[in-house]
Amino acid sequence: MINDMLSYLGDAANWTGTAGIPARLGEHLWYSFLAVLAASIIAVPLGVFIGHTGVGKVILVSASNVLRALPSLGIMTLLVLLMGVGLLPPVIALVLIAVPPILAGVYAGVANVEPAVVDAARAIGMKDSRIILQVELPLALPLILGGLRGAILQVIATATIAAYVNLGGLGRYIFDGLALYDYGQVLVGAVLVTALALVLDGLLALLARVLSPDRRLVSR
Amino acid sequence: MTKMKLPLFAALSMVAGSLVLAGCSNPTAATPSEDGASSSTVTVSSANFPESEIIGNLYAEALKSNGYTVETKFNIGSREAYIPALADGSIDLIPDYTGNLLLFIDPSADVSTPAAILSALPKALESKSLSMLTAAEAEDKDAVVVTRATAEKWKLTSIADLAAHNDEVVMAGPPEFKERAVGLPGLEKNYGFVPSKFEPISDGGGPATVKALLDGKVTAANIFTTSTAIPANDLVVLEDPKNNFPAQQVVPVAAAGKLDDGAQKAIDAISAKLSTSELIKLNEQVSGDAKVEPQQAAITWLTDQGLLSK
Numbered sequence: 001m002i003n004d005m006l007s008y009l010g011d012a013a014n015w016t017g018t019a020g021i022p023a024r025l026g027e028h029l030w031y032s033f034l035a036v037l038a039a040s041i042i043a044v045p046l047g048v049f050i051g052h053t054g055v056g057k058v059i060l061v062s063a064s065n066v067l068r069a070l071p072s073l074g075i076m077t078l079l080v081l082l083m084g085v086g087l088l089p090p091v092i093a094l095v096l097i098a099v100p101p102i103l104a105g106v107y108a109g110v111a112n113v114e115p116a117v118v119d120a121a122r123a124i125g126m127k128d129s130r131i132i133l134q135v136e137l138p139l140a141l142p143l144i145l146g147g148l149r150g151a152i153l154q155v156i157a158t159a160t161i162a163a164y165v166n167l168g169g170l171g172r173y174i175f176d177g178l179a180l181y182d183y184g185q186v187l188v189g190a191v192l193v194t195a196l197a198l199v200l201d202g203l204l205a206l207l208a209r210v211l212s213p214d215r216r217l218v219s220r
Numbered sequence: 221m222t223k224m225k226l227p228l229f230a231a232l233s234m235v236a237g238s239l240v241l242a243g244c245s246n247p248t249a250a251t252p253s254e255d256g257a258s259s260s261t262v263t264v265s266s267a268n269f270p271e272s273e274i275i276g277n278l279y280a281e282a283l284k285s286n287g288y289t290v291e292t293k294f295n296i297g298s299r300e301a302y303i304p305a306l307a308d309g310s311i312d313l314i315p316d317y318t319g320n321l322l323l324f325i326d327p328s329a330d331v332s333t334p335a336a337i338l339s340a341l342p343k344a345l346e347s348k349s350l351s352m353l354t355a356a357e358a359e360d361k362d363a364v365v366v367t368r369a370t371a372e373k374w375k376l377t378s379i380a381d382l383a384a385h386n387d388e389v390v391m392a393g394p395p396e397f398k399e400r401a402v403g404l405p406g407l408e409k410n411y412g413f414v415p416s417k418f419e420p421i422s423d424g425g426g427p428a429t430v431k432a433l434l435d436g437k438v439t440a441a442n443i444f445t446t447s448t449a450i451p452a453n454d455l456v457v458l459e460d461p462k463n464n465f466p467a468q469q470v471v472p473v474a475a476a477g478k479l480d481d482g483a484q485k486a487i488d489a490i491s492a493k494l495s496t497s498e499l500i501k502l503n504e505q506v507s508g509d510a511k512v513e514p515q516q517a518a519i520t521w522l523t524d525q526g527l528l529s530k
Contacts, residue, residue, distance in 0.1 A: 080428045084435040085421065165428055166392065166419035166437075175422045179396035181300075 004184020005191065019172070021192070027168040028196065031087070032155045035094030036102075039151060043099045044144075047106025051140070052132055060107060064100035072097055073161050080165055090162035097158055098151040105147015109140025145208040152204065156197045160189065170196070262483060265302060265311035266294040269424075270514065271360060271446060274502050275315035275470060277518035278494075282486045285528045294514075299324050306350055312478045313487070318355055319466030321345075321473065334467035345473065353472040353479075353487050356494035360446040361468035362402065363457045364391075364413075370439055371456040378459040382440060383413040391415035392432050393442030394424050402465055403442070410462040415440065430455075445496060448504040470494060486527075493525045 008014055015021050050056050072093045079089035113136045121135045137144075160171030173189030176182070262283055266276030273294045280290045293311055296302050303324065305311045318337045322329045325344040330336045338355060345352055364379050371377075374385055382389060397403035398418050407413040421429045425443035433441045434453060443449065445457060472487050479487070502521055505512040512520075522528045 077423070077428060081431055085419070085428060085432045085437050163420075164422045166421055166432070172395075172420075176395040176420065179394055179422065180399055 001183045001187060004182070005187040008184055008188050019168075021188075024168055024170050024172055025192065025196065027162075028156070028159050028170045028193075031091060031094065031159045031162050031167070031169055032152065034087075034091050035155050035159070036098050036148070036152055038091065039095045039098035039102055039155075040148070042095070043102035044106050047103045047144075048110055048132060048137070051107045051110025052128070052136060054111070057107075060103065064103055067096055067100045070096055072158050073164060076161055076164065085165045087167065089165065090159070090167060093161065094155050094158060098155050101147045101150035101154065102144075103147070105143045105145070105150070106140065109143030109147075110136045112143070113139045141211060142208065145204070145211065149201065149204040149208070153197050153201055156200060157193060160193060261289045261291055262479065263291045263293055263310070263312045265292070265296050265305070265314045267299070267302060267314070267316075268295045268297050270507050271499065271503055272315055273514045274506055274517060275494075275499075277514045278490050278522060279313055279315065279472060279487055281515070281518050281522055282490055282527055283483055285522075286482055286486045288483060303348065303350075306473065306475050307348055309475060311475075313472060313474045316471055316473045317360060317468035318471050319361065319468045321471065323466065331466035332463055334463075334469065337467050338469075341471070346476070349476045351474055351476045353474065353484055354491045355469040355471040356491035358446070358470045358494040358496045358499040359468050360444050360470065360496075360499065362397075362442055362465040363445050363460070364407070364440050365433070365443040365450065365455045365457050366440050367433060368454045368456055371458075376456070376458060378411075378461055379407060379413055379464070380411040380461070382458065383411050385439075386412075386414050387416050389413075389415040389439045390417045390419060390437070391440045391442070392419045392421050392429050392438040394422055395420040397442050406464045410464045446499045446503055448500055448508055451500060452504075452508075470499070489527055490522070490525075493527070 009021075013020075017023065046060075050060050075096060076089045076093040079092055083089055110132075117135060117139070118131060121131045126135070159169055160174055162169045163171030163175045170189050170193050173185050173192070177185030177187075177189065264276050264280040264283065266272040276292070276294055280292050284290045296305065296311070299316070299321070302311065302314050306314060318334070318341055319331050322337050322341050322344055323331060325348060326340075329340055329344065342352055364382065366376060366382075374381065376382055391404075393403065398420065399405075404414070404418065419432065419438055421432060423429055425441065425447060427449070429441050429443060430447075430449040430453065432438045433443075433455070440458075443455070449455065450457060470491070472491065498521070502517055504510075505517045505520075506514050519528070
């Protein structure tokens with residue numbers, strides 16, 4: 001099986017064209033990017049609102065726990081039956097798993113800013129919008145990035161399901177390999193997804209270090 | 221560093237997960253059981269999809285009503301798992317499909333006609349210490365299916381007619397359809413049919429594939445002949461005059477010498493009445509909106525056919 005994988009990876013023909021490894025990697029990243037972007041657009045404002053005002057904390061916790069429990073492949077299949085095959089069903093399924101970690105990160109980051117700091121900002125005449133943008137968000141950045149990092153990893157790992165329907169991505173190797181009892185190819189998919197996840201996680205860790213206003217908060 | 225652990229763990233468990241998945245279909249991974257069943261007990265089994273479980277239930281209920289002690293082990297997996305299980309005695313009887321079973325045992329077998337399969341199969345099974353009973357007329361085989369509208373627009377009756385529209389046809393099917401000899405390579409060889417694009421959908425001709433066909437996202441799809449979606453959506457099964465898809469009649473397979481005459485008779489009586497349309501009806505009850513339990517559907521059918529001795 002390992003040999004099959006190595007010979008697959010060693011074959012130059014598998015590195016070119018629309019079914020080649022770079023193309024599949026690109027597709028995988030594209031689906032993941034769309035999902036994380038959409039999830040951020042939903043989760044960041046919501047998390048800021050709840051963290052800043054404290055309204056709806058209970059609903060947030062229960063709702064995001066419910067979202068975490070949803071099986072992505074099942075959701076995607078259901079969406080395919082409702083909407084037909086296409087890019088939307090897998091991306092929506094991925095958005096659903098990306099929202100909880102981002103929401104939790106943003107909410108926790110904003111809610112945990114020292115009240116004294118917020119009070120001080122208010123005392124020097126800052127309005128709520130400025131407090132959020134210039135005080136709370138910068139201080140919350142490490143936790144926000146942590147949530148984003150978790151979301152990206154989960155999405156990268158789960159984006160393989162897109163290949164269950166007619167899309168590409170690294171899951172193509174896994175589904176095609178399983179269908180043909182070609183476990184070398186399955187392993188190619190698994191190893192590439194793993195490698196992609198590790199590389200991205202490393203890059204995000206670096207990014208968190210560079211962007212963080214206080215390094216001690218990031219490297220705990 | 222606690223942050224690093226979770227993603228790393230997630231990544232590692234993905235690899236582990238894929239290895240487990242891969243292991244599932246590995247014949248050597250099947251646990252060999254001690255000779256569990258005594259000769260008076262018949263262990264009836266099925267492959268891991270609803271139709272097989274329904275037919276398994278037909279066998280089990282018929283044997284029960286004929287006074288046999290029946291143990292059931294349904295959904296045990298694919299051919300890679302259950303053929304060794306039959307040979308080592310962990311199960312005694314399972315429904316299978318003639319063409320694929322023959323090709324599984326002898327990949328170079330002649331499967332060009334239904335008769336060739338039926339004449340070669342007993343001998344092939346004997347080499348594995350297995351035996352077959354009479355095959356049913358019911359056939360669950362691959363087919364190229366189009367909507368009624370497409371069939372009428374292009375005047376399609378056989379797969380060969382589809383070849384005239386190669387450039388316009390997008391075909392859906394499970395990923396293996398693209399590579400297997402009986403899939404696209406066979407359709408090209410036999411009929412010159414080469415779709416402009418192939419859309420892999422991994423639900424084995426299930427609801428997502430049917431939806432893509434009905435939505436017009438694809439023009440043709442690889443769907444099984446016993447799919448309830450065919451009558452439900454008035455789909456047209458294109459004829460396959462050159463037998464590109466090998467015949468797949470339902471056939472009971474048993475470990476050699478496991479079933480006595482009475483048991484064989486009871487199973488043969490089922491096969492004699494099981495036609496493709498009857499099988500579609502059974503599938504409809506279990507997989508359709510009614511959601512009847514396979515066992516209940518089996519009992520009802522056997523009663524209707526007068527096969528349950530009371």
